[in-house]
Amino acid sequence: MSPKLAxxxxxQPLLLRLLHGGTALALFAALFTAYWTYDTYDGRWGGITLPTYRPIEALHGTFGLWTLLIFPAFVIYAFHRGQRRLLQPDSFQKLTQGSKPIWWYTLNRGGNTLALVALAFALFSGKMMDETWLPRGILTAGWYYAHLISWLVMVGAIALHLLLNAKVGGTPLLLSMFTPQFRDQDSPRHWPTHLSQQWAAVQQGNWLQWFQPMTTMLALEIMILVSMVLAWVLPLLK
Ligand code: HEM
Ligand code: HEM
Known part of the structure; x- marks a missing residue:
């Protein structure tokens, strides 16, 4: 039995903590090794001069792939079960209502949504990279620039995400994403039952309702997921 929580x-639901934590862990490893790869092979915009280590590129590719593997599951969670924490149909209206707490909550939801879009861009542009470019000294490929920019965008999005979460909930909210305790009704024991219920619903054709009504957020989810499928398929066609 899990210990009682105040x-x-x-x-935070356990599944969210696992998917969010897994994505964040793999992403932070990708971000660090990405910087080291830049420092080893490029360095045109300065740097902190880490030791030159050429195999770092392949290691970065591996962490990038881990992120790419877990990210679609996190996206599906965030756009369905976690929908309340992403942008809402009335978000823009709420943002014009002045500096009330709801303003910060709305901005936070925007920050969460931005983090997902930024990561989709980083992963897609990573898959468009050719691993031979940097070792051959090719530093001007369009996708390489896009991929470099994606790093800056991602760091900015994470900084904003942390600041906004700290603003709306302080340290307790930030830490709640990483605490190991969970409530009994949230236990993985119940997951097989939930999965079989979902599967039964799919077999009855209920999945058609997932796409109705077609909202902007649903369109965004589909775009992100399709871009992840293309990220796997396009390099195979080269
Ligand atoms: C140390 C790093 C991080 C911390 C401390 C953190 C913290 C949090 C917290 C506290 C929440 C819950 C907000 C709430 O209850 O309203 C949250 C949600 C979220 N975070 Fe993070 N986060 C981190 C990294 C990331 C990264 C790297 C991403 C990149 C995609 C990300 C994407 C999201 C998203 C999309 C949600 C909303 C999830 C949902 O819809 O249920 N976070 N984060
Ligand atoms: C948000 C940050 C980043 C993420 C999430 C990310 C993710 C990825 C992914 C998913 C791949 C494809 C791996 C594969 O198909 O094997 C990749 C490849 C690559 N990335 Fe990044 N990347 C980021 C930033 C950077 C930066 C700033 C550089 C600058 C040097 C970089 C350099 C490369 C290189 C050279 C490759 C090709 C290596 C390979 O495919 O094994 N990445 N990245």
Whole structure:
């Protein structure tokens, strides 16, 4: 049995913590090794001069792939079960209502959504890279620039995400994403039952309702997922 949690402390569903934590861990490894790859092979915009280590490029590719593997599951979670924490149909209206707490919550939801879009861009542009470019000294390929920019965008999005979460919930909210305790009703014991219920719903054709009504957020989810499929398929056609 899991230890009791204080009722006032923010609580995050276990599945969210696993998918969010897994994505963040793989992404931070990709971000660090990406910087090291830049420092080893490029360095045109300065750097902190890490040791030159040529195999770092392949290691970066591996962490990038780990991120790419877990990310689609996190996207599906965030756009369905976690929908409340992403942009809402009335978000823009709420943003014009002045500096009330709701303004910050709305901005935070925008920040969460931006983090997903930024990561999709980083992963897609990574898959468009050719691993022989940097070792051959080719530093001007369009996709290489796009991929470099994606690093800056991702770091900016994470910084914004952390600042906004700190603003709306402080340290307890930030830490709630990484606490190991979970409530009994949230236990992985129940997951096989949930999965078989979902599967039964799919067999009855209920999945058609997932795409109705076609909202902007649903369109964004589909775009992100399609871009991830293309990220795997396009390099095979080269
Ligand atoms: C140390 C790093 C991170 C911390 C401390 C952190 C913290 C948090 C917290 C506290 C929430 C919950 C907000 C709430 O309850 O309203 C959250 C949600 C979220 N985070 Fe992070 N985050 C981190 C990294 C990332 C990264 C790298 C991404 C990149 C994609 C990301 C994407 C998201 C998204 C999309 C949500 C909303 C999830 C949902 O819809 O249920 N986070 N984060
Ligand atoms: C947000 C940051 C980044 C993420 C999430 C990311 C992710 C990825 C992914 C998914 C791949 C494809 C791996 C494969 O198909 O094997 C990749 C490849 C690559 N990335 Fe990144 N990347 C990021 C930033 C950078 C930066 C700033 C550089 C600058 C040097 C870089 C350099 C490369 C190189 C050279 C490759 C080709 C290596 C290979 O395919 O094994 N990445 N990246």
């Amino acid at each position: 009722p006032t402390r923010p609580y």
